[in-house]
Amino acid sequence: MSDLNLQPNIPGADDFYAGLLAAHDGLSKEDSDALNARLLLVLANHIGDRAVLDNAIAVAKASA
């Protein structure tokens, strides 16, 4: 297994979550979808580790 961190890791989790929602304020569904896609790509590039990314995709798929 890759070292994908699935433990709490974001200091000020509520503030982060509020910031995420605020970024979507006032956006149409289309613009929000586009924002999410850009955000996903920015974060994925920052992680950069293919094993971690593959593992993250698997975890996200299994959580629906």
Added chain:
Amino acid sequence: MNKIFEVPMYAYSRSPDQDSETPIRRPVVVIGAGPIGLGAAIDLAQQDVPVVVLDDNDKVSFGSRAVCYAKRPLEILDRLGCGQPMVDKGVEWSIGKVFFDERKIFEFDLLPEDGHERPAFINLQQYYFEEYLVNRVTELQAEGKQIEIRGKNKVSAIGAHDNHATLEIDTPEGPYNLEAEWLIACDGARSPTRQMMGLDFVGRVFEDNFLIADVIMEADFPTERWFWFDPPFNKGQSALLHKQPDNVWRIDLQLGWDIDKEEEKKPENVIPRLKAMLGEDVEFELEWVSIYTFQCRRMEKFRHGRVLFAGDSAHQVSPFGARGANSGLQDTDNLAWKLKLVIDGKAPEALLDSYSQERVHGAEENILNSSRSTDFITPKSDMSRILRDAVLDLAETHDFARPLVNAGRLSVPCTYDGSALNMADALDGPECTRPGSPCPDVKLGDDFLLRQLGGEFTLLTIDADAPDLIEEDGIEVTRLALSAKEDTTGALKARYLGDEPSAVYLIRPDQHVAARRPSFDENLFRAAIRRATGKE
């Protein structure tokens, strides 16, 4: 003036074979005088294998068709004696620009590393390519090589047998029969040979249509590859502009799936589309218009007994990445030396199974790359379009997103990793020359490494001792001795030594690496020669 593709290049003439009471048996018959069939025939004829090429037509390719030729195929064509006219006539390019909507989002440069004789890419109409190949056939005939092209010879039936194939051929003067010890089918994506033999061709159909137009115009667009995603003149679709020689420009416009192909091809519908793209005031003339739909698929194996498939008859890809004609030439490059050894009794027939294995591996790589390009260019779902557009939006300002933009991954030769002909890698050397790799070129004074390697087995020694000639069971291997100390460019060391002080490479006739070690060891290299020729 007639266009070159309107004039018969190999007009029908009666062969004495047609008057024989019993069918004549030829060592090798090639079906199809396209670039791949002619490439195979020239390669074999140069090695003194008599070869007959049959074609149902008598002219070169109608329209420009395949226009992008990559470095490796040009190197192969050098060995076939046609590289220079290609490069002299072709248009060299290395800059690509990518547009999204109305904005240029970035540009890239395919500028190759130094020390390669041939450029990364040239653009050239397929009809010129075929003309140079036909000229080369004529040249070989003048040298006394046994090679002929029979125009208007349409194969109507094929019988596959253990040690030969039988052919029924229609001509303007009626049918005749011919036999071939070996048959090479280079008759294109719709291969009648494949159909007559009832063989599979499995893969994925992409539900899309593309309009290709060759226009002749005096335009000051630079010699670059321009690719548009969702441009204002073709909303929701893609477009491509590429320069060819003679002021001919290739334009590809994606049209979508639900269209009337015959309607769309009419000049009154094509011209307004082109004006929207090029500007109302640009004067141009249409040379050729076609609409294509593409598929990505391949045969399960490329050898069926005495019948070998090469080029589009064996595998078909989308045009993004220029992986059609380029990979076909790598097929015949892989096949010709093996077939020569088998015909001469110097290698077992099983060596030809490695042709199928290695080129299926190449086809898989090409299909994977071209399918991915197609999925990026034509998103198949709402979410894939959202992600695609996100990549393009980010690529405009952020470097990190640019490698994700996929407007075609341009053809590079494949490495035959895991091939049964390779020895395990015994050198801690550069990745790019591991066993299975195509040899990268190096400038050697006024010459180039690939020219010195030629088309025979070679023992390349770099600051290492070895005999000048080894003969192993009929296979002669001559030494090419080089020294990294004499190479001021450093490319020989970078590409063939890495941090090792010396190296010995066994290089196949198709210039792929079969084995490498830090020093010569007679038993190990004899084993490598046997393995590379299918003997163990």
